[in-house]
Amino acid sequence: MTTTVSTDSRSGGPDGAVRAAGLAVDDLNVRYGDTTAVEGVSLDVAPAETVAVIGPSGCGKSSTLRAVAGLVPVAGGTITLAGRDVTSLDPARRNVGLVPQNYAVFPHMTVAANIAYGLRARGVPASERRARVGEMLDLTRLTELAERRPDQLSGGQRQRVALARALAIRPDTLLLDEPLAALDPQLRGGLRRELSGMLAATECATLIVTHDQREALSLGSRILLLRDGRPVQFDTPRRLWDDPADAFVADFLSGAVLLEAERDHDHAVVMDGRWRIPVRELDVRPTEHGSTRLLLHHDGLGVVDEEETPDDGSALVAEVEHVEFTGDALHLTVRAGGHALGVRVPPGTRVGRSVALTVNPGRAALLTPNP
């Protein structure tokens, strides 16, 4: 596997001058006893930028965030915040705004007292403190709830309290750990958009840790994907989607399949020649990651009737393993040539034990290395 961590300007990342003003993590290592939780993680977040760290459970994303907050010891690497090396600095002196997964709204304090907590701790004068709390209440639309206790708030309101409390101290970086995971799935869409709006109104570098692909894609201007504590790819959502570094990235981010392919004149040859796809049907794009590969998102394939199946090798016969009705579509899981493929077809599609698949023109991509 090729590890791809792109932080240069080509990937939309900030240059060195901007890095100094935001958050920079270089070659971070975190260990718990003999267990390595994070190894060689590097990332940077510019002021007013949001970077999402994503990966499966236990991949080290929360440990990365806790290391930035100073809540776990760093075994190696450096963490720079607004130009200061904070690697071994006490959490209280880092100037980070932390919003943990359960929001950690202090249960014995009102909403206003929660928001004022960090300001009190820093000795901000009362008048200035009241003004800042008022600003934060306005920003997070909590003014009416200022004197309520946390147990009188909904999950979304508690999230806003935690966000307001973290932002009140004007942090150099805002750290959000699974910001929507504690909410009902029905509420997440709306609150994700709401959160996105509030983050856009801040000037600090925001680091979001999530296991939710949609959350990462919609909130992050760049995404770092981790696996087993190591970085796999760090890039913009569009580039991760369009040019994944490997099959794991494609699968984790969108459930897509990445197949090794060869170009044979006007055809892309896949699965040891079992499948020959006319190149004119494919979206041919350059890749920065290794060899020629075929990228299939769920909408990249369609089912054709048996009598209409072309006999030129452009159709792939696959065994149907699972059919799932998702309301507006049928989601098929099929297997061919040792690969499991996801296919989304209209709900009325006839599906037997096996299906013939062809690429939907322009919906599947052939990634070809730069010469």
Add this chain to the structure above:
Amino acid sequence: MTRFVSRATCAFVLIPILATLVAATSVDFSQGPWGGGVTLDWFAYAWPPLAPVIGRSLAVAAIVVALNLLLGGPLAWWVARHPSPLTRLTGYLVNVPLAVPGIALSVALVGTYPMLRPSGLLLVMGHLVFTLPFTLAALTPALADTELRTNESVARSLGAGPLRVLRTITVPACLVAVTQAVTMVFALSFGEFNVSFFINPPATSTAPFALFDSYSTQRLESASAQSAIFIAFVVPVLTAVVLARRRAPRRTP
């Protein structure tokens, strides 16, 4: 069913207390409840000799509570925040005195530290050894709570130093546990008989020993009046537990 069991339990506890009050307010209980009429004279008779003893027991209980917080608090913190074979062993060892009969514990203490007996320090130590497990049992789970630890982390990230975090986050979150520990230790020390009986010098008895003496040598009405006075000093402590539970902040879901 649950309501019946709780009411039956309350009745089981309250009936003997009411019986004690009836005996304490009867002119002559040998003739039956309120035999010879109702009187408060037994209280007036019982209070003067009991007052210094109650005062002594309150002082001992207060010292034992303070020592429990001073020693038990940090010990509970260490056990809760640094799980290891050593802390687990410490947790077991602290509980050992609960399984040792009071007489054995007292004899061991008197035999080992006879020089501490006259000053009353050995009595305080005996009560401390006996009550420390209850402090740990109340405080350790509260301090190990994951939500509390997350709250502390957030408070630190917001710029709060360790003392501010302790004062503004940890203590309020543990208020119920601290109140439980304080009241439990106070009640246990105030009412402790076994260790006090063997360790304490006879001239400076504690309240339970005085009650034992009264029931052994005086009229039942007088001893009952002393019991009622003794109970009256415990009631505020138990009320504090109930109030602390009601005032405790509810955890966010």
